[in-house]
Each structure stands twice: as structure tokens, then as C-alpha cells.
Amino acid sequence: MRLLYTCLFSVGLLAPLQPSHAVVILDSIWQQNGGGEGQEAEGFDAHVALAAEPQFMAIFGLHDGESYGGSGTWIGNDQEYGYVLTAAHNFGTGEGAGTWLYWSREGTAYEGIEVHIHPFYDPDSDDTSGYDLAIVVLDGPVTDAGEQPPLYAGEDELGRVLTITGYGSRGIGSAGEADAFYDFEGETPAAARNIVDEVDGDYGENNLIVDLDDEEGSSSVTGDEGPVDALEGILGSGDSGGAAWIETAEGWAIAATNTWGDDAVYGSVSGFSRISTQLDWVRGIFPGIRTAQ
Structure with a gap:
């Protein structure tokens, strides 16, 4: 079966350690891209553009x-x-x-x-x-x-930058996710970046863990010093199973799948199922x- 497709997107609710796979981003980059009161869905262009790059x-x-x-x-x-x-x-x-x-x-x-x-x-x-x-x-x-994309076969995910991709709901760090942040006219995926702060630690076996730092780094829960860059992001509710990618000398590789998240605001944590061990x-x-x- 092969079809062309146009459809609307629906948003689910987020609960602790529940399936969660969207993009919640920094307030500052959202504002720089046109987000604001009455224009909540306008601030995600940079993250949509990242997901649209050919390597993904x-x-x-x-x-x-x-x-x-x-x-x-x-x-x-x-x-x-x-x-x-x-x-x-x-x-x-x-x-x-x-x-x-x-x-x-x-x-x-x-x-x-x-x-x-x-x-x-x-x-x-x-x-x-x-x-x-x-x-x-x-x-x-x-x-x-x-x-065909490769799967990551290394053992050094800790401290590496993940690029998170998926079709979920959207939000900003100060407010979390909400319908207003999503453009229901389309169904484009979005992406964000974050640093792997923990591997196989307190959050469970075979997990890669990231957190959402605010612009000053004051909300970190894993000890890092601030956002990886302007495209820092974390998972929210919506699509489950999207890929988290690592850039290698051999090209972009799939390092994990989106698995869970908590409150999807500054200081929140998300987990990914690690691929290199599987x-x-x-x-x-x-x-x-x-x-x-």
C-alpha cells in the first residue's frame, strides 16, 4: 500500500515516567523565532528545519x-x-x-x-x-x-550530543507543552539537541538520560552547566519511538529511541533506550x- 498523506496531529497528556516524545525548547530561541503571546506556534522554525535536514x-x-x-x-x-x-x-x-x-x-x-x-x-x-x-x-x-542509516556501535555515549527527532507535541521550558504551541495545519517533525548526562545510572538499566537546562544552567538536575546550544530540547508527550542520533566519523547514527519523560519543563529529565548494547x-x-x- 502506498499513499500520499495529509492529516492533523493530536496531543496527549504527560505524566511522570510516561511515554513522551516531543520537543520542548528554550524560551529564548522560541522568542527569537517569532514565538510570543498569540503566536505560540510560530517559534519552532529552527527545530523543524533541523528535523528536515537530509541526514534525518x-x-x-x-x-x-x-x-x-x-x-x-x-x-x-x-x-x-x-x-x-x-x-x-x-x-x-x-x-x-x-x-x-x-x-x-x-x-x-x-x-x-x-x-x-x-x-x-x-x-x-x-x-x-x-x-x-x-x-x-x-x-x-x-x-x-x-x-540506510547506521546504528551506533560505540560505548562512549556519556557526554555526547544527541539530536532528538520525532513528531510530538511542542512547548517551551517555562510553560511546558500545550496545544497552542503546535501548528495543526501540518504534520512536520521537529528536532532538538541535548547532552547525555547519564548512562545506566539511577534511572535504570540501558537508559541514556538528558535534562532540560534553562539558559543560565540553574535548573540542571544532572550537574551539567547549561544548554548544549540554542537548540537544547527535551521530550514531551506525543510520538514514541523516534530516534536520538549521534554524529560519528562515519556519518549520523541512531544511538537510542525516545522512551520516557517527566514534566517537560526546565529541570525535567528524559530517558532513551540505548541501541549500542542491543x-x-x-x-x-x-x-x-x-x-x-
Whole structure:
């Protein structure tokens, strides 16, 4: 099945340690890009432009017929099928790949025919959030997502810059997320950057952790000194399973999938399911992966 697509986006609520995958950004960059009272949705141009860069062509949106409910990332094709990496919690309990249509960033819809949930993931336990991973087998090869992206195979994520991508709701650090910040005329993804402050620490096994620092760095909860740059951001509610990318000497690589977040304001924390430790599991489903360090 191949279709062209135009649809509206719906926004979910955020709760502690709940699925959360949108972009909440610095007040200052939002204002610089035209955000303000009565123009809340006008301040995200820089983050939309970041997600639109060619290295992130593999972004996918998961759609239930009415709205986006998740994100994913194409990781390659074999001779018959395409494969999308996403979050296990997108499939609830016993829900199959057919729960969603899978839309490429460029506007093509694919059907899912099979979903593989990570064997360590338990939807009833926060302790397994680092394994909130799934791979969807599509009904045919993906033809409009650029070059096959590699998965990160290094061991040095701590202190590295992540670029977070997805289709979620939007907001600013002082206020959190709200419908007013999203442009319902379109369905473009957005992206932000942040620094990995913790790996496999207090927030659970196989998690990469970031926090949202305010412009002065006074809201940090992990000990860093301030925003990574003007495009600092964190996850909010909306799309689950989008990719967090690391730039390597071999190109941009998928380092993690968006998994959870808390209040989506300054000082909030988000977690991502780490990929570098799970390559054997991914390869067992799709042997054709690429890797980079």
C-alpha cells in the first residue's frame, strides 16, 4: 500500500515516567523565532528545519487513521521488506503491527505486517524502560528515506550530543507543552539537541538520560552547566519511538529511541533506550543493519 498523506496531529497528556516524545525548547530561541503571546506556534522554525535536514530522512510517523501516536526510524530493507525501529509501548498488550500505518517523512504510507518486541521489555515495569524497543516489518522496501542509516556501535555515549527527532507535541521550558504551541495545519517533525548526562545510572538499566537546562544552567538536575546550544530540547508527550542520533566519523547514527519523560519543563529529565548494547537483538531480526562508531 502506498499513499500520499495529509492529516492533523493530536496531543496527549504527560505524566511522570510516561511515554513522551516531543520537543520542548528554550524560551529564548522560541522568542527569537517569532514565538510570543498569540503566536505560540510560530517559534519552532529552527527545530523543524533541523528535523528536515537530509541526514534525518529516515524519520517515520505512526498513524492510527486519525492522528499520529508514535514515531519510528527506518533502518534498512531486505529484498522484500522494510524495517522500522520504534518503541515497544506503541503496541500496548497484544496489539500487532497493523495497529498503525507507517508514514515516511517524505509522505509515503507503508503497512506493517509483523512486530518484534524486545524480550526484556515488560510494559508493567519501569525497570525495563531501557529495553522499550520494537522492530516493525513493513509490507515492502522503503524507497524514499535516503541512505540506510547506521546504528551506533560505540560505548562512549556519556557526554555526547544527541539530536532528538520525532513528531510530538511542542512547548517551551517555562510553560511546558500545550496545544497552542503546535501548528495543526501540518504534520512536520521537529528536532532538538541535548547532552547525555547519564548512562545506566539511577534511572535504570540501558537508559541514556538528558535534562532540560534553562539558559543560565540553574535548573540542571544532572550537574551539567547549561544548554548544549540554542537548540537544547527535551521530550514531551506525543510520538514514541523516534530516534536520538549521534554524529560519528562515519556519518549520523541512531544511538537510542525516545522512551520516557517527566514534566517537560526546565529541570525535567528524559530517558532513551540505548541501541549500542542491543545490536545482536536487532541483527537477529534484520541481519542487514549498518553500524558506525
